[in-house]
Amino acid sequence: MTQGKDMTPGSIVTRGDARDKWGVSIQGGILRSLDSKVVLAFSDPSRGEQLGYYDGWVMDEDGKWVFEYTGAGPTGHQVMLRGNKQIRDHAINGDALHVFKAVDQFQGGAQCYRYLGEFELDPVDPHIQKEEHDAVGNTRIVIIFRMRPLAAPVIDESAKLPLAEQTTVSKWAPADGLTSEKPGHAGPTTSRRIKVERNTRLRSTRKASSQVEVKRLEAELCKRFEDFLQAQGHDICRYEIRVEGEFGIMRTDTCDETDLILYEAKGVTSRSSVREATAQLADYKRSITPSRRRCAVLLPEKPNDDLIDLIKSQDLALVYEENGEFIGWPVP
Structure with a gap:
């Protein structure tokens, strides 16, 4: 010992x-x-x-x-x-x-x-x-x-989160409390509604990498957009998806439960970010019930014309921030 x-x-x-x-x-x-x-x-x-x-x-x-x-x-x-x-x-x-x-x-x-x-x-x-x-x-x-x-x-198999073995769906509601709706079932994945809560007092012991800074920008964009949606009287949440037979967990960005729109946010308006967002939305929406009426890419500013065309070509909506407003919302 x-x-x-x-x-x-x-x-x-x-x-x-x-x-x-x-x-x-x-x-x-x-x-x-x-x-x-x-x-x-x-x-x-x-x-x-x-x-x-x-x-x-x-x-x-x-x-x-x-x-x-x-x-x-x-x-x-x-x-x-x-x-x-x-x-x-x-x-x-x-x-x-x-x-x-x-x-x-x-x-x-x-x-x-x-x-x-x-x-x-x-x-x-x-x-x-x-x-x-x-x-x-x-x-x-x-x-x-x-x-x-x-x-x-130091990672051994026994210390990993266990594989998803059962399909369940449970729900997280915003700050006004849980609803009375019961969990349901949704195919070969596990989905949970969640809410992200950040600690503004957090102080990291290491210098933030550029990747972390991009994630911060993304998180701040989501927070501003969620505040905006709630001000319009919309119910919002996020989903956690565990795919059967996999160790990893996927967590979505903002879901507008009132209009059934799933958003994937990016902290920067670059081609790689937009391409990643389109792929993530295609993956996420297969597992979430009820089905989304539409999916949308959420960006901090207007992208160039070719990226706009890329988003539209995938039958996705675009919402971006400009002078404190969200252009493209409400999603048609």
Whole structure:
């Protein structure tokens, strides 16, 4: 057994090792030490999945691995308090964030964990909220933290999010609460309505890459457009799609549920971005029910004539921002 003082990513440790190294308690899923300036997140699928906690590595859109970790709160809607708040604010509080996932080993009766290393929250989407079940099957909202490793990740198959095995559809509603509609079923995929919630206090420990800055621009564009749609009295959401037999998760941009329009936003108006948006819309719309009346590309400014022609040739609408207005909306 590797002792706490010698922990390296991939090490098999116990909670006692973590206590010896950082002075934390051995009880609880999220632990913080003010003296050691750390927050420790422990994941145990054998217990957590009964409560709708589905933790593990997933391949993100940028081709890099992200560890998705479900927040604390076994019953009812999870809230951003206590341990959840400690994870959210770890960077602003100067705390290092370390993650552990249970393995099928015990030492002296103590559960063993694989130490996955030090992490930081994703700089664009640090956490989302989505609909999950609790221990007795009731629907509730959980917080999913999206964690990126600070060093090369140590990934084994047991630590990946499990393959989608069953087709389910569940719904996330905006801030005015969940509706009474029941989940349905939709072919060989899993779709969930979700809402993205960003932490404006987030402070990354690394300099943002150009790719991250583009994602920030995209997120800000989506937020402005969603605020605009809600001001028009429209119901909005986003969908999470897990394709049967795949590890990855696809997450759409804005869905206008009032007009049944699916939007794919891009932070820059370039040919590669427009081509990517058209392909993503073609992929997403196959899985979402009810079917979309139309799909649209959302851009921060008017593209050139050839890109406009490309979008139209794919039977897609175009909406772009100009002087604080969204040109092309409402989509015909």
